[in-house]
Amino acid sequence: MEDWLPSKRQIEQLQAKVFAFYGEHGRSFPWRNTTDRYAVMVSEVMLQQTQAERVVERFEAWLVAFPTVQALADAPLREVLALWSGLGYNSRAERLQRCAQTIVADFGGVVPALPEVLLQLPGIGAYTSRSIPIFADNFDVATVDTNIRRIVLHEFGLPETLKPRELQMVADRLLPHGQSRKWHNALMDYGALHLTSQKSGIRPLTRQSKFQGSRRWYRGQMLKALLKTEALPLEALEATWADSPYCLRDIASDLVREGLVEYHPSASADDSPLLRIRGSG
Known part of the structure; x- marks a missing residue:
């Protein structure tokens, strides 16, 4: 047995501390009031790289527009991307729809x-594959995100170089049987509200760079422009952001490769190719 793993007493002390904090300071979110697996899946994908407070309004609107897996699977991609707009990382929306289509076809x-x-x-990675059954079904499995990693490292004095497999071992030991949903909600709030990155001095494994003017910003602007019309010449997009430090044709090619947009032939062979949201027209 690895001697760095927390003892039973240490585990019980942390559980008591985290649950006590949650009882007094636990946050309320709409996805915490449902056990519908589809709704939980939507919330978990939205929360992957977006702050919870920003997700609330979009999550509720999403379930009105696409209340079931089937509704999302059948929706035009244009509608899916339009509703997602503002959450960032738009490729998540396309993958979420493909996920729904796979669930309809196979399950x-x-x-x-x-x-x-x-x-x-x-669109479902290691963390989300566990978080969905945790929050929907109270499934007895542990998962690790940035908050949980920070708590584990800080509370047990473990090095930031701890491998993912080792972090998972600790998370598995910490899990109180039969309380997976409550435990993970409590950990999220303890990490987000109390044991923050600034307070602990433990930084995330990956840090987001400045968004404004970044390549990701231009991707988002291009998608917003295409959502406002049926199609746009690539040259028009290049003229709009002529001062971009990035090659917009490369960005357009990335969006095509990811299945978000598609090229559409121009009326004249001499004209610039048209870009449009995939499946439009």
């Missing part, structure tokens, strides 16, 4: 319950 429209099955779906 009769029912979101799978097992992590190992969820992991095979588009």
Whole structure:
């Protein structure tokens, strides 16, 4: 047995501290009030790289527009991207729709319950494959995100070089049987509100760079422009952002490769190719 793993007493002390904090300071979010697996899946994908407070309004609007897996699977990509706009990382929306389409085709429209099955779906990674059954079904499995990693390292004095496999070992030991949903919600709030990165001195493994003027910003601006019309000549987009430090043709090619947009032939062979949201027209 690895001697760096927390003892039973240490585990019980941390559980008591985190649950006590949660009882007094726990946050309320709409996705915490449902056990619908589809709704939880939507929230978990939205929360992957977006702050919870920014997700609330879009999450509620999403379930009105696409209340079921089938509704999302059948929706035009243009509508999906338009509703996602503002959350960032728009490729998540396209992958979420492909995920819904796969669930309809392979699972009769029912979101799978097992992590190992969820992991095979588009846009579902190791963390989300566990978080969906945790929050929807109170499934007894542990998962690790940035907050949980920070708590584990700080509370047990472990090095930031700890490998993902080792972090998972600690998370597994910490899990109180039968309380997976409550435990993970409590950990999220303890890390987000109390043991912050600034307070602990433990930094995330990856840090977001400045957004304004970044390549990701230009991607988002291009998608917003295309959502406002049926199609736009590539030359028009290049003229709009002529001062861009990035090659907009390369960005357009990335969006095409990711399935977000497509090229559409111009009326004249001499004209610049048209770009449009995939499936438009």
